[in-house]
Amino acid sequence: MEGQTTPARGSLKRKLDPGFQGQNNHQKVLVVGDHMSKDEVVCNFSVRSSTKSCSNQWDYEVFLSFRGADTRKNFIDHLYSALVRIGIRTFCDDNELPRGENISKELINAIHGSKISLVIFSKDYASSTWCLDELVQILHCRSTMNHIFIPIFYHVNPSDIRQQTGPFAETFARHEERFQEDMERVQRWRAAFTEAADCSGFNPQSDANGYEARFIEKIVEQVLYKLNPIRLNVVQHPVGIDFHVEEMKTLLQLGTSSTNELLIMGMYGMGGIGKTTLAKAVYNHICDGFEGSSCLLNVREVSEQSNGLIQLQEQLLFDILRVKIFLIGNVDKGISLIKERLHRKRVLVVLDDVDRLDQIYALARNGEWFFGPGSRVIITTRDEHLLDKLGVNYSYKVEKMNHSDSLQLFSWHAFNMPHPEEDFCEISTAVVDYAGGVPLALEVFGSELRGRSIIKWKTTLERFKKSPNAQIQKILGISFGSLDHTTREVFLDIACFFTGVNIEYVFKILEECGSFPHIAINILVQRSLVKIDYPNLRMHDLIRDMGREIVRQESRHPGKRSRLWSHEDVLKVLKNHTGSEVVEGLSLNPPIHEDHVISLESEAFANMKNLRLLQIKGVKNLKLEGCAEHLSKELRWICWHSCPLRFLPPRLHLENLVVLDMQYSKIKQVWKLENNILSKLKVLNLSFCEDLAKSPNFLQVPNLEELILEGCTGLVELHESIGYLKGLVLLNLNGCKSLMNLPESISNLKSLKCFLMGRCFNIMRNLADRTTINLSNRSWNLRNFLRASLHVFGSLVKLGLRNSNLLEGDFPIDFGGLSSLQDLDLSVNDFHDLPHGICHLPKLTRLNLAESRSIRSISTLPANLRILFAFSCESLERISISESRLDALVLRDCHKLVDIQGFESLASTIAVGLEGCLEQEEDIDFVKNTLLQLQKWKWPSMVERRQIWLYGDEIPNWFSHKRKGSSISFHIPPLSDQGVINGLVFGVVISNKNILHVWHGSISVVFHNKTRGHRQVIEGFICYTVGSEDYLLLVQVGVGGGSEIPYGQVMINGEEIEVSFEFECSQAPEYNRVKECGVHLLIIQPEEEAGSMVYSEKKKKMMEDDLMQDTLATKLTRHGPRNRRMFREYDGIDSFVSYIERMKHTSLRRPTQWSSSVTRATPF
Incomplete structure (x- = not known):
């Protein structure tokens, strides 16, 4: 242009x-x-x-x-x-x-x-x-x-x-x-x-x-x-890591005469010592200086999976080239691609947790290194000898933490602060000494002792010392010993079979085992034995190995252990028929390099009467002979990938089965007998079973919740009985390119919440927007589908119609059929006004109208709407929020906006984004007047906290006190005899030098009455930005009984107050800081305070009249768009909503009186 x-x-x-x-x-x-x-x-x-x-x-x-x-x-x-x-x-x-x-x-x-x-x-x-x-x-x-x-x-x-x-x-x-x-x-x-x-x-x-x-x-x-390389999440409490990062950066010789040389750095140390954490921290610090970068985590674990090395090769190429590499096929082809595409590029590559040379040869070196001059490769491993054989330039041993850092890290987990509570100093030192500077042990011990009395601490420490402490696995075993029986069983199942698996998937399986997994996993997370990297369960290698060691110690004979996962042990038990009733779980998952034929007899399972979990994965040539009736009737989970069978044996006991996962199998027909009823089956996954021609009769699985047929390219028809699956929540037909139509009964799926049918070429029409469906031999365009879906899929919770070229007339007048809808995405569409029927959606809490270029006005919002995105609506002139109860309103870069009706409802809003909608001076004047007016009139629904985001690089002049930096001290000014400090407005300018596209963080306010010695910490103010300009965050909080600053109204003349602001942004902490801060006292005089606690329509009308005298319409200036990165759906809306929800639903704990110790008030 x-x-x-x-x-x-x-x-x-x-x-x-x-x-x-x-x-x-x-x-x-x-x-x-x-x-x-x-x-x-x-x-x-x-x-x-x-x-x-x-x-x-x-x-x-x-x-x-x-x-x-x-x-x-x-x-x-x-x-x-x-x-x-x-x-x-x-x-x-x-x-x-x-x-x-x-x-x-x-x-x-x-x-x-x-x-x-x-x-x-x-x-x-x-x-x-x-x-x-x-x-x-x-x-x-x-x-x-x-x-x-x-x-x-x-x-x-x-x-x-x-x-x-x-x-x-x-x-x-x-x-x-x-x-x-x-x-x-x-x-x-x-x-x-x-x-x-x-x-x-x-x-x-x-x-x-x-x-x-x-x-x-x-x-x-x-x-x-x-411009925006992805930052890795390091740790919640990065104690003592900066020194090691600087040491590593020095060894990597960045910015020296060796910059153009390819350099390989090896890191080694015992498991749990922090190698991965340090590698990720170094990666975040230096990745910007390279043409491309990739951090491949858990190389050892991933490479053991079927096609694991191929997955890592694909990830490496995608991370650096940002181009999806399809059909690598085999490791050798991947090696050639990596060498061809990356040998001239200056890249940063991290290979984490490597335990074999063939992993490195497949990803980084095969006779010579694959990458161009100036590249840096960081390898972490437990095996120092592997680095010697590899011939790295430098080896860096990650040592144990020193006492000071150990005590700080332990304190964060035991007390949620960087030092022990006063009465616990001596016993904390004793625990830290016993942990031996191992970060994982410090985290586990801290979580184990948190909230307990000193007596409990002493007895627990004595119990620690009675167990062998030479190895960290035995130390971690102490936490296992403190679990109840049911939680122990869940822990061992995860350690042996479910690390890295979807948590909802695990819930379904273990619930039918009577394990109460929701409660058990919550306990395990609290004890730092399991981590949830949503949606997957994660367990540190040491903890996993500790759990597996506990199983090994059950018996010298593998067939008499409760769980079998070792390939050697499994083959030994199955070939020698030595399994027993003790065995509850078995996983046959050979190393990737073993592809020889495995011949087994079904009789090997005859004595495993209590087998609940069966996994056969990565076995390309398995011959199973004999009768299927030998398999246990207690099976809850069958995961058999690449199964060579054409159909499941008729005598296979499936009555208790919860999950049947047969991906990449040769199955043509799931089962032949029509009278088998699998009443407990909840998940049927037949993904990429290319020979499957027709789906099973769903009358046999009446309680199915998830049906996954992705990539079943030979599937021609879906059985008419699918309509009887009243509890079906997920239907995945992605890639079923031979599927001709959908049965009419599909309209009976009243519980369906997720319906995926991409790449169904014979069903989908107008693939550009994937909105035309051939349903029951009738061609439905988007408009008809939208109307019909109100009645067909009334259970939908989320409906996305982004970029569908919708006009006002495309929407039905009555949206009543979507009574369960909570999330509606209408962004990037062409309607001029908000469709009227939307206001009648009773459960709608989130509405996205972003980048709808033609919309001119927004009015009559749904009653329960909590979050409204309307940013970058270039034609938007007016919006009414008079009747709404929004928690968040984002109007950024609506340059033609001239009127916000009902802006006083800010009283029930925790976050408002007005960046780029107003001129700066007029922005803050309007906000000031609004805050002052709102403080005078307190009605029952009024919350204690309000936030407004603006573009700005300085604190407004109307603030009572302001100062450069992140803290400010001032004295309470003289007040009239009955004057009351009714509230405070905090102002914070964030210097935004962030290269990330979108980030959000939080501001904590430490309010310290130095005269009285009282200190209050108010946490969790949302700080959210897009682009690169400095941001001004204005926050209003109430004071007085029941508010965030209790008894604040008794602050008297002359008292010295210190307020400091702590900014936290885990995405890029080094690029953002508090540049300037300020505090404004909201003082209510007796004549203003009289009757202010009583709400009436008259007073509300008075306030509205006052605000209208300084109408927003005269304060908004039309100007062109600023040069700023757009906030797209995939870049941060979901994470922002999650952040809002966390702020809202966390209980607000307000102390009943001030104390000399720090009391942390948790936000919404």
């Missing part, structure tokens, strides 16, 4: 996004690029960048180098517009004036000041000497300062660039004739062309089949990834 330009000789023209007209210089987007010229343009200007990269002070994010004559008005214009549209600061020269022979100093500075260069090689690119000089500079920066270079081969062949042939041959010949006296310069250009052609880049034909829009989209996606 061509912006407004003002050609001027002697200065670079500034191509401005229209939305930046009239803004300050630091809010402008400067774009600079190259065009063929005769005269040199001498330019002098300075640019203040509103944001910087984390590791380098980049002035710009992207520098575009291109030949203007053949790309400026088409591809470059579109690419530039796409980059600017999502807030990427782009340097792109739009100067058509003649130029001299040499590249300008300003362009050189621009290249050095950019993080990424996109070089568009077109047919005429080499005809510009400026382009060639730019390329030389860009490649120089790539080799010396971590500059990211991305070539775009725009309708040219990389081989022609590499060899300067084709359209470039004649051009370089002319250069050699023209610069006969400066042939060294021409040789630099040739060398740069050759080097550039060897770099991984983009080609419109191979990357987008020639479709330019998709081509640009892929380029922008890659740029975004380079």
Whole structure:
């Protein structure tokens, strides 16, 4: 898109996004690029960048180098517009004036000041000497300062660039004739062309089949990834880790003469000592300085799974290239792909928990390392000898924690603060000494002792000392010994079979085993024995091995142990028929390199009468002979992947089965007998059973809850009886490309909450939006489907109609059929007003209207709506929230908004985002008046906390007290005889130098009355931003009995108050800080306070009249869009909603009186 330009000789023209007209210089987007010229343009200007990269002070994010004559008005214009549209600061020269022979100093500075260069090689690119000089500079920066270079081969062949042939041959010949006296310069250009052609880049034909829009989209996606590398979650309490991170960074020799050398770092130490934690922390600190990065966790565990190494290879390629690699097929092919695609790229790779050389050979080295010069590889392992055999550059031993750090880490888990409570100091020291500096032991012991009396601590410590403590497994076993019998059984099941498995899946299986898994797993999480990395269960290796060791100690004979998971033990028991009634679980999962035929007899299971759990996985050649009736009647879980059977044996006892998982099997028909009733079966997973032609008769599984048929490419029909599955919640038909239609009875699935049918090519029509369904031989377009779905799928909890080109007339008048709907996504649609019927949805709590460009007004919201997203609604002028009870309202970047009716309902709102909707000064004046008015009138529904987000880099002038930094002290001013401090407004300016697309964190306020010695900590104020500008967070809290600051109204004249603000952002803590803070006292005089606790419609009307005198309509200024990254659905809405919900539903504990110790008030 061509912006407004003002050609001027002697200065670079500034191509401005229209939305930046009239803004300050630091809010402008400067774009600079190259065009063929005769005269040199001498330019002098300075640019203040509103944001910087984390590791380098980049002035710009992207520098575009291109030949203007053949790309400026088409591809470059579109690419530039796409980059600017999502807030990427782009340097792109739009100067058509003649130029001299040499590249300008300003362009050189621009290249050095950019993080990424996109070089568009077109047919005429080499005809510009400026382009060639730019390329030389860009490649120089790539080799010396971590500059990211991305070539775009725009309708040219990389081989022609590499060899300067084709359209470039004649051009370089002319250069050699023209610069006969400066042939060294021409040789630099040739060398740069050759080097550039060897770099991984983009080609419109191979990357987008020639479709330019998709081509640009892929380029922008890659740029975004380079600008916003994914940060890894490290630990909740990173105690003592900074020192080790700095040591590692020194050994990795970043920013030294060895920067361009490939360097391999090995980390070793005992399990649970913190190798993975340290590796992830180092990764977060340095990943920005590479062209790509990948952190492969749990390499040992994943590689043991079927096709595990292939999965890791695919993940490595995707992480670095951001392109999905399909059908690697085998490890050798993956090795070739990695070497081919990454051998010239400067990358950072972490291989975590490696225990075999073949894992490294498959992922990073096979005779030679796979990655380009300047790459860094970090390997963590328990085996120091493996690093010696590998020949790493440096080995780093992760040692135990020192006493001070150990005590701090233990205290966080035992007391939820960095030091012990006063009465527990001595006993805490004794426990820490016994833990021996092992972080995992410190966490487990802290959780075990938390909340207990000193007497209990002493007896527990004595019990600790009575057990062998030479190995950490035995220490962890103490926590296992404290569990009740049922919880122990759940722990052992997870340790042996369910680590890394979906928690809901585990719940279903273990519930039918009578284990009460919800209660048990909650206890295990509290004891730090299990972690939930939702949706999966996680268990540290040491804890898992400790549990397995407990099972091993049950008997010297594997057949007399309760659980069998070791491949050797399982084969020994099955081949020798030594199983017994003790065996409850068995997993046959051979190492990946073992693919020989395994022959077994079903009689081997005859004595395993209590077998509940059976897993056969990764066995490609299994021959099972004999009668199936030997298998236990107690089976709850059968997981048999790649099963060679065409159908399940008729005598197989399945009456107690809860989960049947037969993925990738040869099954043609699940079972032959029609009279088998599997009344307890809840999950049937036949994914990728390509030979399955028809589904089973569902009358045999009346209580089925999940039916997963994904990838059943041979499935032609779905049995009509599916309509009898009254409890079916999930139906997954993704990829059933042979399925012709859906049975009419599918409309009877009243409990269905999730319905997936992507890639069902014979059912779906208009695949662009996947909204047309051929149902019962009737063609339903989106509009008809929307109306019918109200009655067919009345149990739906979430309905997503994003980007469906919907108009007002497409919606039914009555939404009553969707009585259970809680979440409605109508973003990116074309209606002008909110469909009327939506207001009648009784349970709707979340409504997303984001980026609905045509919507002009929002009114009459559903009664129970709690969260409304309406950001980037470019045409939105008015919104009414008069009757709503919102917990969060996000209106960011609604530039035409002129009226918010009922803004006083902020009294029941905990979070409001008004960024980019108002001019700054008018913003805060309006907010000030609203807060002051609201404080006067307290009605019963009024909450004690309100938050408003604004763009801003300073505390408003109307604040009583403000100061640079994160803390402020002041004295209570003189009050009239009966004046009351009725509330406080806290202001915090967050310096936002974050490179993440979207982040959210929290602000904790420490309120300290230094005169009285009282201290109050108020936690959990949400801090949420998008883009890169500084943010102003205004928070109002009440004071007085029952409020967050109890008895605050008795603060008297002259008392010294100190308020400090602690900012926490786990996503990127090093890039954000409290820049300035302030406190404003809301003082109510007697005449204002009289009757203020009594709510009446009259008073509400009075307040509304007061607010209308300073109407918001006069305070909102229309202006263009700012250059800021858009907040898309996939980038952060779900995490933001989760954050809001946590703030809302956490109990608010307010102390009845102030004390000298710290009392933490937990938010909503």
